[in-house]
């Protein structure tokens with residue numbers, strides 16, 4: 225993959241990609257296939273950025289998807305274009321939400337596909353069929369919207385009006401123009417059902433459901449549009465398998481990938497740019513006709529020589545915990561753990577709990593009851609486990625409403641947040657999760673936790689924001705300037721020879737490769 229000893233100084237490439245995250249690799253693959261000379265410079269020892277697998281626990285083979293873990297937004301057309309040998313598998317459970325009502329443990333099961341057990345579960349929890357009817361109607365409407373938006377993601381940006389005219393005005397209002405909380409409260413009555421709907425608006429996005437900025441609506445839309453279905457699937461072999469396939473596609477097409485190559489400056493001029501990077505021993509410089517920035521826009525501005533601006537720095541808000549278990553825990557509700565943990569298991573995500581947690585975090589406190597969700601990858605894809613005793617499983621926790629600012633203010637906040645995440649799970653278990661956690665070679669529990677500061681330190685995602693910054697609508701404003709190919713594809717910067725190809729591009733958020741594809745198309749269209 226890496227021509228580690230070649231001295232590239234003095235060379236000029238058609239395209240230099242700054243950052244070897246999955247999006248940078250997608251750009252490299254498309255452009256090298258089109259016959260352009262492409263160099264990818266990645267500061268870490270491995271490619272993939274937040275889409276990687278790692279053996280996180282000493283003496284344990286299991287390769288966990290360390291940061292991102294499920295795939296929805298990667299278009300099948302992109303995977304086919306690049307000939308990716310990647311299998312995405314459906315989970316048999318969409319979600320399970322354990323609840324305790326009147327002191328009695330129960331839960332809400334949503335199967336995939338939804339069948340009679342889902343309808344029965346809604347009935348048991350809510351006392352009638354009304355909530356399930358509302359649920360089906362809402363998601364049917366959202367699917368209609370997704371069918372309009374999804375096919376445009378690999379095309380030049382449509383305008384907002386062009387899409388709006390194809391969609392029922394009611395769902396357009398509910399998802400696009402009014403704070404999502406209004407639709408959730410109007411369409412659903414049950415606190416748990418409302419919360420299950422609302423969580424998709426809060427993944428990696430610190431907002432209330434009523435936020436007038438509508439960042440929660442944009443986050444919701446991204447979570448529901450993937451391939452027109454919004455289904456989140458399990459990458460067989462973990463996220464590393466996705467990145468490895470992309471790196472192969474790029475190198476087989478002729479791109480050069482240089483790891484251990486941190487870029488320190490991009491000096492743009494009329495005909496292109498010079499890119500300074502360091503290989504650990506010395507500084508080198510390479511020329512580029514076009515630079516594609518896989519780094520976040522906030523990082524790019526620094527590389528272009530602008531001062532670091534703390535006021536515009538993104539603020540990540542998630543807590544990710546990876547766990548290796550000796551056995552799956554039993555639930556107090558009596559549901560089969562292999563069913564409950566196969567999908568997204570919602571914890572403390574009732575609508576009222578989400579609102580309370582947001583208010584506490586906004587006031588500078590770690591939420592007393594921390595909302596989050598867990599899922600077991602190895603139930604759907606045991607291939608990541610490696611050589612482990614029978615019964616071993618992985619568990620991934622993704623916590624909401626833990627903005628980076630909480631951890632800046634209080635050195636104990638990380639331990640507090642982890643303890644509260646575990647407490648929210650333990651509330652629903654027969655035995656505490658601690659009794660199921662595997663041990664590493666040194667006898668330590670196999671648990672690793674990543675707050676936004678850890679993600680920033682590991683991956684240079686500013687503020688640990690999982691999307692490089694808050695998400696944009698996946699279309700252009702009606703009056704947007706769409707004169708250049710870069711503007712038409714939503715990948716422009718203030719500098720003509722530098723385009724965005726990462727999560728911070730319009731339509732870039734999540735593991736999708738869409739930003740990488742679109743930046744490559746903008747480069748090709750400009751030639």
Ligand SMILES: Cc1cc2nc3c(=O)[nH]c(=O)nc-3n(C[C@H](O)[C@H](O)[C@H](O)COP(=O)(O)OP(=O)(O)OC[C@H]3O[C@@H](n4cnc5c(N)ncnc54)[C@H](O)[C@@H]3O)c2cc1C
Nearest residue numbers: 243245246247267273274291292293294487726727734735
């Ligand atoms: C904890 C967590 C959980 C997530 N869960 C999901 C999920 O389940 N599903 C999903 O779709 N999305 C998820 N996301 C979001 C998703 O992972 C990201 O949006 C996506 O991976 C971004 O990809 P990218 O290629 O644009 O950027 P990145 O993955 O950020 O890659 C950028 C690359 O640039 C490199 N770089 C940075 N600075 C420099 C420099 N100066 N010089 C050279 N290289 C540099 C970095 O090392 C990195 O490799 C999650 C993210 C996190 C952090």
